[in-house]
Amino acid sequence: MAGGWAKDGAEQAQIDDTVNDALARVRADIPEGESLEHCEECDEVIPEARRRAVPGVRLCVSCQTEQDEQSAAASPYNRRGSKDSQLR
Template identity: 65%
Template structure:
């Protein structure tokens, strides 16, 4: 199906690139190295079970939830924005 200047498969390429970017961003945020015994935000002790379950853990559960909520508000790139503007 011809889509103007875009080549065949361009939409799928955009989707693939968006997924690839999201995977790279998620992997870059994974903790590395030895885990901490105390939260780096609030200095509360991190339970041993959490340290074993999450290698490289740096935050207690409460601080991790707050961090995840902040990250959830970040949507990353909106690749559709440029396409939508071209259709108008």
């Protein structure tokens, strides 16, 4: 049983669209260009190893971790998959 914009029997199309949207969001967050030597947020030095490992890095590990936690908390998707969680 499909819902939303899809016809009956089109569950896989909904799943594919959800996955493709998530991939597009993640790809948009991938840093590009030259890495910074100092964090954009706290001005701490970004270690050389991190700059080489993540080309285009703009945040130190601490600030990146905090940003990732905030992004995960604001996810618009129901990842639990239970009907009860959808009713909340």
